[in-house]
Amino acid sequence: MESHWEDDRRVEGEIGKFMDKFFYSKLADRCGIKAERVYERELQLSGVDLYLTNSHGAKCAMDEKAASHYINSKLGTFAFEVLSRDSNIGWLVNGELKTDVYSIMWVEADDKKYPVVDSGATNYYHSLNMNDIRKVECLWIEKKKVLGYLKEKGYDSENLYKRALFIKEKGWTGKVDTYPTRSNDFWFYSTSNLAERPINVQIKKEVLLELAHSRYCVTREGF
Numbered sequence: 001m002e003s004h005w006e007d008d009r010r011v012e013g014e015i016g017k018f019m020d021k022f023f024y025s026k027l028a029d030r031c032g033i034k035a036e037r038v039y040e041r042e043l044q045l046s047g048v049d050l051y052l053t054n055s056h057g058a059k060c061a062m063d064e065k066a067a068s069h070y071i072n073s074k075l076g077t078f079a080f081e082v083l084s085r086d087s088n089i090g091w092l093v094n095g096e097l098k099t100d101v102y103s104i105m106w107v108e109a110d111d112k113k114y115p116v117v118d119s120g121a122t123n124y125y126h127s128l129n130m131n132d133i134r135k136v137e138c139l140w141i142e143k144k145k146v147l148g149y150l151k152e153k154g155y156d157s158e159n160l161y162k163r164a165l166f167i168k169e170k171g172w173t174g175k176v177d178t179y180p181t182r183s184n185d186f187w188f189y190s191t192s193n194l195a196e197r198p199i200n201v202q203i204k205k206e207v208l209l210e211l212a213h214s215r216y217c218v219t220r221e222g223f
Contacts, residue, residue, distance in 0.1 A: 007126035011068045015107060016049070017130040019064075019138075023218045024050070030223075047097030060100040062140075063091070071107045071122040072114045078104050078208055079189060079200035080146065083164035090164070090198065092146065093157040099143050104208065108135040135219045139212040149211055150201065153183060163188065164199040175202075 016037070024035035032055035038048050048061040067075055081090030091097060109132040114122050147157060155163070155178070167176050173192040177183075186203040209215065216223045 008068055011126060011128045012064070012066055014128055014130045015066050015068065015105065015133065015136065016064065018133045019105075019136060019218065021130075022220055023136075023138075023216065023223055026222075027052075043098075047091060047094075047099035049103075052101070061098045062101045062103055063097075063099040063143075064103045064105065066105040066107060066136075068107065068128070069121045069125050071109050071125050071128060072111055072116045073120065073122055074116070074118050075106060076205050077202040078106075078205065079202050081198055081200050082160050082188070083168060083199040085197070087165065087168065089161060090200070092143075092201070093160050095157065101213070102141050102143060102146070103138050104141065105136050105138045107133060108137075109133050135217060137217050138215070139208055140214040140216075141208060141212045145211045145213075146203070149203075149207070150186070153178070153186070154181060155201075160201060167199055168197070 020037060024037070027033040027035050034053045036051045036053070038044060038050060047063045049064040050062045051059055052062055053059045065078075067073075067078060080092040082093055084090050091099070107128075109128060113127075113132060114124065150156070150160065163179075167188055167190050173190045176188040176190060178187055184204075185207050186201055188199060189202050190199045191197060
């Protein structure tokens with residue numbers, strides 16, 4: 001069992017470079033939104049990758065989240081962390097983080113290096129660099145919208161965390177249905193092949209599209 005934390009961080013940095021060049025640098029002219037990337041490690045650890053400021057001066061903190069293990073995968077969900085390593089609270093339910101908005105991203109890249117797959121993780125995803133990327137689909141979703149949706153389904157932040165702890169204590173892995181009401185739109189997932197052994201709540205993409213404030217498909221030609 002191994003940790004991919006360093007690989008993940010590097011790959012996310014490459015995705016960030018692509019977005020800086022082909023998206024964030026053009027937002028002011030296209031949408032009247034100024035994007036300012038954060039490089040202070042302390043702020044990054046507090047859930048802030050960028051600050052966005054609109055034409056009225058309103059400012060929000062954005063956390064970028066990419067499905068970086070699933071490049072060119074026809075992934076119909078996105079995973080939100082509830083429980084991280086050593087039973088630490090995951091970023092979705094951590095009320096101390098400063099995140100206002102998530103930018104959740106699905107990445108398409110050079111299909112000769114990363115063959116398209118119907119499901120499952122991508123081979124060699126850890127070798128991704130900015131020049132490999134062809135398209136990034138991103139949804140901007142307020143954190144409170146995600147939590148509000150789950151709360152309506154019976155899972156507020158406390159219940160999400162308690163359920164994740166229960167799943168860990170039971171040693172369950174893979175997909176775990178919501179309980180007592182089983183939902184087809186979201187479920188828990190316990191990952192057993194990573195040292196961190198995170199437990200996430202996976203939400204279907206069609207639900208996220210309904211919750212999203214904005215959707216962008218970013219290519220080298222524009223968005």
